[in-house]
Amino acid sequence: MSIKSILIANRGEIAVRIAKTCKIMGIETWGIKTSAEPKAHYLTQVDKVYDLSDVFSEVLVFLDVEKLMDIVAEIKVDAVHPGYGFLAENAYFAQRCVNINVKFVGPTPDAIHKMGNKTIARQIATKNEIPLASGTTRSIRDAADAKKVSDKIGYPVIIKAASGGGGRGMRVIHKPEELAQMFRLATTEAEKAFNDPSVFIEKYIQNPKHIEFQIMADSHGNVIHLGERECSIQRKHQKLLEEAPSPALSPELRKEMGDIAIRIAQAVNYESAGTVEFLLDTNNNYYFMEMNTRIQVEHPVTEMVTGFDLIEQQIRVAQGEKLTITQKDIKINGWAIECRINAEDVQAGFSPYLGTIEKMVLPNDENVRIDSGVVEGDTISPNFDSMIAKLIVWGETRDEAIANTQKALSKLWIKGLKTTIPFFKTVLNHSSFTNGSFNTGFIENELEFMHESTDEEEALAAWFATLQYINEKEKEAENQVDFEQGKNINPWLLNKRMKSF
Amino acid sequence: MIFGKSSKKEIKKLIAVNAKRKKFEFPIPFTDELKIGDRQGEMKIKEDDKHGTYLLWKNKKYPVEVLSKNQNRYEILLNGVSYNFSIETPTSYKRLKYLNTKSGSKKNENLEAPMPGKIVEVLTEEGREIRAGEPLLILEAMKMQNEIQAPVSGKVKKIHVKSGESVLKDDLMVEIIIGK
Numbered sequence: 180m181s182i183k184s185i186l187i188a189n190r191g192e193i194a195v196r197i198a199k200t201c202k203i204m205g206i207e208t209w210g211i212k213t214s215a216e217p218k219a220h221y222l223t224q225v226d227k228v229y230d231l232s233d234v235f236s237e238v239l240v241f242l243d244v245e246k247l248m249d250i251v252a253e254i255k256v257d258a259v260h261p262g263y264g265f266l267a268e269n270a271y272f273a274q275r276c277v278n279i280n281v282k283f284v285g286p287t288p289d290a291i292h293k294m295g296n297k298t299i300a301r302q303i304a305t306k307n308e309i310p311l312a313s314g315t316t317r318s319i320r321d322a323a324d325a326k327k328v329s330d331k332i333g334y335p336v337i338i339k340a341a342s343g344g345g346g347r348g349m350r351v352i353h354k355p356e357e358l359a360q361m362f363r364l365a366t367t368e369a370e371k372a373f374n375d376p377s378v379f380i381e382k383y384i385q386n387p388k389h390i391e392f393q394i395m396a397d398s399h400g401n402v403i404h405l406g407e408r409e410c411s412i413q414r415k416h417q418k419l420l421e422e423a424p425s426p427a428l429s430p431e432l433r434k435e436m437g438d439i440a441i442r443i444a445q446a447v448n449y450e451s452a453g454t455v456e457f458l459l460d461t462n463n464n465y466y467f468m469e470m471n472t473r474i475q476v477e478h479p480v481t482e483m484v485t486g487f488d489l490i491e492q493q494i495r496v497a498q499g500e501k502l503t504i505t506q507k508d509i510k511i512n513g514w515a516i517e518c519r520i521n522a523e524d525v526q527a528g529f530s531p532y533l534g535t536i537e538k539m540v541l542p543n544d545e546n547v548r549i550d551s552g553v554v555e556g557d558t559i560s561p562n563f564d565s566m567i568a569k570l571i572v573w574g575e576t577r578d579e580a581i582a583n584t585q586k587a588l589s590k591l592w593i594k595g596l597k598t599t600i601p602f603f604k605t606v607l608n609h610s611s612f613t614n615g616s617f618n619t620g621f622i623e624n625e626l627e628f629m630h631e632s633t634d635e636e637e638a639l640a641a642w643f644a645t646l647q648y649i650n651e652k653e654k655e656a657e658n659q660v661d662f663e664q665g666k667n668i669n670p671w672l673l674n675k676r677m678k679s680f
Numbered sequence: 681m682i683f684g685k686s687s688k689k690e691i692k693k694l695i696a697v698n699a700k701r702k703k704f705e706f707p708i709p710f711t712d713e714l715k716i717g718d719r720q721g722e723m724k725i726k727e728d729d730k731h732g733t734y735l736l737w738k739n740k741k742y743p744v745e746v747l748s749k750n751q752n753r754y755e756i757l758l759n760g761v762s763y764n765f766s767i768e769t770p771t772s773y774k775r776l777k778y779l780n781t782k783s784g785s786k787k788n789e790n791l792e793a794p795m796p797g798k799i800v801e802v803l804t805e806e807g808r809e810i811r812a813g814e815p816l817l818i819l820e821a822m823k824m825q826n827e828i829q830a831p832v833s834g835k836v837k838k839i840h841v842k843s844g845e846s847v848l849k850d851d852l853m854v855e856i857i858i859g860k
Contacts, residue, residue: 311822424803538732601760632761638716641696641704644754648767
């Protein structure tokens with residue numbers, strides 16, 4: 180079956196990303212306009228827009244299976260691409276698409292269900308002799324049960340949501356006394372986020388590296404991996420910077436872990452793109468953590484070093500094609516780094532920084548790719564995640580990729596709000612990062628300052644603040660009302676005033 | 681000179697004071713000739729449609745903007761990093777120093793919401809003795825549940841929020857009386 184039209188059941192940068200590949204493949208794309216952001220950038224990148232901007236619903240359409248099914252039936256598309264987040268890993272939604280003979284661009288409902296439920300995934304891994312951190316393969320009912328299990332495993336332990344992902348519904352417990360409260364927090368968070376309060380407990384591996392393998396599989400039983408991604412730069416289980424390949428893997432270890440990743444995918448008859456996540460400890464022991472049954476946020480680094488368009492591969496597999504690439508064709512070429520440029524205040528614990536993007540100047544260097552769902556004038560609102568853009572940079576070697584990323588960051592100017600840019604500058608300068616020894620404890624244990632700043636820069640800012648003050652005093656003296664509160668003042672006027680002082 | 685028409689004294693300098701009370705002094709008349717550490721040069725303010733306002737110092741460009749302003753206090757965003765200054769005259773600086781030494785120890789700590797969100801759970805109660813780092817409430821924001829901890833040890837004086845309530849950034853949540 181050839182796919183001629185796709186409904187993108189998502190928003191933001193991933194909707195833009197999917198539309199881009201569809202355009203190249205000559206596939207018609209549909210986007211959904213919501214009342215939450217009727218002027219969103221992704222709507223300008225799709226061929227057709229389904230307008231729901233007049234409908235004010237409690238549940239966002241991207242989470243509303245019934246509504247999406249109605250739309251699919253009405254516009255008669257061949258396929259639905261769920262992107263990531265929202266319903267991307269919802270087996271029920273995938274099944275509903277299958278039921279009406281509309282292709283869900285992703286794995287089968289059965290594979291989503293098995294890997295989506297982490298306790299079932301653990302059972303499958305155990306059956307296939309895949310290394311796992313010790314823990315439960317069933318869900319934990321109450322705090323007393325949790326205590327019993329944790330005492331047996333030995334502290335520290337980690338509570339994880341059975342239906343979880345993205346760091347939500349996860350809590351680390353170092354001491355038995357913390358357990359009751361953390362259990363309550365994890366279950367309420369899991370219930371809210373995933374509509375499923377069940378959790379399981381496993382041994383907490385202290386400061387491991389987070390290594391994940393990109394899988395691609397077709398419906399004819401062919402499974403390959405496209406190498407690994409290093410995602411250890413994370414804060415509270417939220418990834419901030421990813422790279423491919425990982426400086427921690429030798430070719431032998433890469434092959435070993437890659438083969439295991441393929442084995443897990445085969446165990447659930449996987450098809451489409453998927454990611455097998457591992458924890459790697461300091462002795463190079465690795466543990467299967469989970470499989471994400473969707474395209475990942477950080478997929479571009481893999482595309483950069485392998486040369487394959489993963490969205491294209493997903494669509495080809497969805498229309499029943501065989502993979503034309505074999506494991507032997509996968510060559511890792513150079514190095515790629517992705518920085519997630521989020522609207523967050525790194526000086527205030529990475530809290531979301533809401534506001535309007537007044538200026539966004541992007542680097543246009545060679546080897547730089549920007550995936551973004553916003554443009555100048557757009558607002559970062561509390562309704563959605565805080566991502567502004569993904570900056571993906573390639574280099575021949577890791578050192579070159581780091582240097583190119585630093586250069587690109589210095590050319591990436593965003594005004595109107597605070598972003599994670601100064602954070603990445605300091606990470607890329609840190610010796611643990613440059614020598615590759617960092618692990619998931621990097622931000623908490625090694626990074627002294629969360630942003631890059633010099634005394635000289637502070638003095639420049641002090642000079643500018645003083646100038647603003649003088650300027651306003653002068654205005655007050657002229658009895659003018661300052662509507663602009665000192666923002667966006669014409670520099671020529673400022674210069675003139677300075678000279679007249 | 682313009683500073684307050686009542687003031688007869690001419691102001692010779694302005695002082696930008698940061699959050700850690702570090703001083704940056706600038707002579708009046710204000711000049712774009714600047715000396716920072718052992719580097720000296722001319723500062724230029726530039727602006728174009730693409731970049732907005734930026735500073736040009738020693739052949740390097742620094743994006744700059746005022747993020748917020750309150751009376752004589754400015755939050756400047758330079759190269760993506762924000763800096764807070766209060767701008768003082770020599771007289772007001774003296775007063776500031778005097779006031780700081782007089783009321784050296786703060787008695788109360790106001791815990792404000794670090795981000796907009798919803799209170800999921802209040803874990804403490806008024807009158808309770810608390811340790812620094814003890815979780816006081818759970819604030820849900822950007823789909824994450826964040827544990828808000830006591831910044832200091834002391835006693836809970838008043839709780840201003842209830843579970844289920846929404847808060848805006850900087851809303852007062854808990855008042856704490858500092859002390860062991």
